[in-house]
Amino acid sequence: MVVELRGVSKVYVRRGGGRVQALRGASLHVGAGELVVLAGPSGAGKSTLLRLLTGEERPTEGRVRMDGEDIGTLRRGRLARLRRQMGVVPQEPRLVADRSALGNVTLVLRALGMAAAEARARSLEALRDAGLAACATAFPGELAAGERRRLVLARAVAPAPRLLLADEPTAMLDEVATREVAELLRAVQAGGTTVVVATRDPALAAALKARVLSVEGGRVSEGPHGAA
Amino acid sequence: MARLSFVLDAAFRDLRRTGVAGAGGVLVAALAVLVAGGALLGLAVFERLTAAWHADLRVVALLRADPARAEAPAGLVAATRALPGVGAVRYVSPAEALGDLRRDLGPAGAGLDRLSANPVPARVEVTPAPGLDAAGLRGLMDALRRLPAVEDVEAAVGWVEPSERVERGVRVGGLVLAALLAVGAVTAIAGATGVARRARADEAAVLRLAGVPEAVVRGPLVLQAVLQGVAGAGLGWAALVFLSEVGAPWGGAWLRVTLGVPVLPLAGWPLGAALLGGGAAAGFLGGLGAGRP
Numbered sequence: 001m002v003v004e005l006r007g008v009s010k011v012y013v014r015r016g017g018g019r020v021q022a023l024r025g026a027s028l029h030v031g032a033g034e035l036v037v038l039a040g041p042s043g044a045g046k047s048t049l050l051r052l053l054t055g056e057e058r059p060t061e062g063r064v065r066m067d068g069e070d071i072g073t074l075r076r077g078r079l080a081r082l083r084r085q086m087g088v089v090p091q092e093p094r095l096v097a098d099r100s101a102l103g104n105v106t107l108v109l110r111a112l113g114m115a116a117a118e119a120r121a122r123s124l125e126a127l128r129d130a131g132l133a134a135c136a137t138a139f140p141g142e143l144a145a146g147e148r149r150r151l152v153l154a155r156a157v158a159p160a161p162r163l164l165l166a167d168e169p170t171a172m173l174d175e176v177a178t179r180e181v182a183e184l185l186r187a188v189q190a191g192g193t194t195v196v197v198a199t200r201d202p203a204l205a206a207a208l209k210a211r212v213l214s215v216e217g218g219r220v221s222e223g224p225h226g227a228a
Numbered sequence: 229m230a231r232l233s234f235v236l237d238a239a240f241r242d243l244r245r246t247g248v249a250g251a252g253g254v255l256v257a258a259l260a261v262l263v264a265g266g267a268l269l270g271l272a273v274f275e276r277l278t279a280a281w282h283a284d285l286r287v288v289a290l291l292r293a294d295p296a297r298a299e300a301p302a303g304l305v306a307a308t309r310a311l312p313g314v315g316a317v318r319y320v321s322p323a324e325a326l327g328d329l330r331r332d333l334g335p336a337g338a339g340l341d342r343l344s345a346n347p348v349p350a351r352v353e354v355t356p357a358p359g360l361d362a363a364g365l366r367g368l369m370d371a372l373r374r375l376p377a378v379e380d381v382e383a384a385v386g387w388v389e390p391s392e393r394v395e396r397g398v399r400v401g402g403l404v405l406a407a408l409l410a411v412g413a414v415t416a417i418a419g420a421t422g423v424a425r426r427a428r429a430d431e432a433a434v435l436r437l438a439g440v441p442e443a444v445v446r447g448p449l450v451l452q453a454v455l456q457g458v459a460g461a462g463l464g465w466a467a468l469v470f471l472s473e474v475g476a477p478w479g480g481a482w483l484r485v486t487l488g489v490p491v492l493p494l495a496g497w498p499l500g501a502a503l504l505g506g507g508a509a510a511g512f513l514g515g516l517g518a519g520r521p
Binding site for chain 1: 230231233234237238241245427428430431433434435436437438439440441442444445
């Protein structure tokens with residue numbers, strides 16, 4: 001899936017009337033099957049950029065296109081169809097507390113209409129790839145923070161999306177786990193999926209060995225953070 | 229099919245998530261159904277009772293003995309039949325009336341044979357049309373009194389008006405109470421659905437982000453509310469059937485002996501289907517209201 005931003009600005013209006021400019025004329029192009037890292041400090045606008053790509057936010061100015069389709073103008077039904085081609089790892093790992101790790105992964109597959117047996121098989125495979133095979137029956141409350149992150153990642157890749165958007169996928173992970181996540185993301189990309197990773201973790205950016213775009217002060221520029 | 233299975237599975241999970249609030253919703257719905265069904269059954273019993281009394285009701289027009297003002301029986305019967313609210317008319321001649329009196333008095337009626345003349349007047353017995361209300365009965369009696377051949381009109385109709393008031397009271401009171409309880413059931417189910425909605429907030433967010441259609445995201449929540457309503461209605465209905473079945477053997481006999489009601493109407497399937505449908509509708513309304521994101 002081809003991802004494109006052209007002159008995108010995003011302004012949040014606070015309750016008191018104050019305005020926060022999260023993005024200022026950001027532009028980027030990610031080719032089909034490419035792996036791109038959005039690197040930058042906290043509050044730089046990385047998460048806003050990803051939320052624009054998922055359609056959770058609409059740009060104040062500019063265009064966000066997926067395979068040439070302007071996502072900012074899509075109706076709810078069309079947006080949902082587009083999201084079915086995406087896997088999303090949000091910054092806050094939202095997990096369903098009363099479903100097991102396996103249940104958390106099968107949830108999306110079954111809701112998308114996959115038969116129970118196939119969903120289970122695919123979910124177990126995703127859990128194994130994420131290094132969570134032994135935790136399939138554990139509930140999110142019983143998992144460590146790093147395991148919960150990897151569980152969210154497993155859930156995002158299980159439907160075999162054409163685009164994977166990951167926001168700080170290695171937050172709270174140690175070096176070994178970070179390398180494992182990087183390997184998983186590279187494996188997903190090797191399967192033909194476009195992957196966009198937002199991170200402030202230089203270790204992850206280095207381990208991914210991918211094109212790095214720097215996000216700072218709401219602007220996107222080519223090259224790693226601090227290199228421009 | 230896979231999606232339907234998911235929606236059903238998720239609905240039952242949401243139902244479990246409602247916990248005590250869900251049990252409350254079910255109980256209020258059951259109470260509403262019990263009251264509504266009880267009122268309907270009570271009304272049915274009362275309607276049978278009054279129908280039985282109506283069937284025995286006769287308005288008797290005593291005819292004048294004065295030959296100058298007497299009328300040929302055929303003409304009088306025709307004139308009476310033409311009055312509004314008349315079901316059937318029977319002319320009873322003085323001789324038949326005397327025979328009736330002798331039969332009613334039994335051995336004490338032997339003295340009637342010693343009278344020089346028959347003191348019992350002829351009469352016209354009118355059976356009111358079925359369903360004739362108190363106002364109609366009053367009109368019929370007035371119309372009979374206006375007939376030239378009629379001396380006096382008698383009928384035991386004192387019970388009709390109070391019974392109509394009781395029937396109206398049961399109908400209106402039952403409906404109002406059932407409506408209030410139905411609103412209570414919708415509110416209780418909506419409250420329980422709110423609990424489930426909060427409990428599944430993460431799940432709904434995950435599903436929406438994955439592009440799952442909104443109907444599949446919200447469907448389970450609405451379906452669990454419908455299940456609450458149906459479960460409540462089923463519970464209320466079961467209680468109604470139980471009370472009706474248990475009450476029938478002694479209640480039916482009591483009503484038959486004291487009031488003449490032939491059979492106590494049991495809670496039949498059409499009523500049950502209507503009440504279950506009502507429960508489902510209450511659940512749907514509650515779920516729809518509280519299930520919005």
